[in-house]
Amino acid sequence: MIKFYRFPLSGHSHRVELMLNLLGVAYEGIDVDLAGGEHKKEAFLNINPFGVIPAIDDNGFVLADSNAIILYLVKKYGDASWLPNDAETAANIQRWLTVSSSEIARGPAAARLVNVFGAGLDHADALKRAEAVLTVMDAHLGKQAFLAADSITIADISAYSYVAHAPEGDVPLNLYPNVQAWLARIEAQDGFVPMPKTAVGLAA
Ligand SMILES: N[C@@H](CCC(=O)N[C@@H](CS)C(=O)NCC(=O)O)C(=O)O
Structure with missing residues (x-):
């Protein structure tokens, strides 16, 4: 299942969450603690070295950047x-x-x-x-x-x-x-x- 690293009040995250739901793709939402600086710590920097959410991990394919992610999702799971x-x-x-x-x-x-x-x-x-x-x-x-x-x-x-x-x-x-x-x-x-x-x- 896709792991989706997000922050609930982020519009960049929301565009990914919206795309996942419009496509009916199952995912596990993982809230990243921005206030606590989790996005700048090593574990998250291994996912996105730029240290910003959102990001996804689709069975080992790791991708950050909301626009890149929605493009990937429709190419992989959507229609043309x-x-x-x-x-x-x-x-x-x-x-x-x-x-x-x-x-x-x-x-x-x-x-x-x-x-x-x-x-x-x-x-x-x-x-x-x-x-x-x-x-x-x-x-x-x-x-x-x-x-x-x-x-x-x-x-x-x-x-x-x-x-x-x-x-x-x-x-x-x-x-x-x-x-x-x-x-x-x-x-x-x-x-x-x-x-x-x-x-x-x-x-x-
Ligand atoms: N180009 C990125 C921008 C993402 C972005 O700006 N994320 C913000 C939250 S909306 C963030 O993680 N900010 C934390 C920080 O800059 O420290 C995208 O489209 O995904």
């Missing part, structure tokens, strides 16, 4: 609809995986890190970046049901968690109705599992 192979869709998926690791990470995810974990980041800057990326996403999702294609792909799973939890960073989602409709389309998928909400920020 999660990662279509044609040049345009594959490139669009990569484009949105990058948005997830850059604009979304530095925008809504960073704003939430400040509120939920007291991270020493610039909250005002994160709010500005969140507004910029959500404005682009809202316009895009007004024309297309999902980020990279007309049907759901790993790009949507990668972007979902930190956008859905943006209100915890004081980022309002009601200004972005197409983004809200997209979140609801993901939440309606069979097997969807939410990330636990924290009591900080705006009412979602």
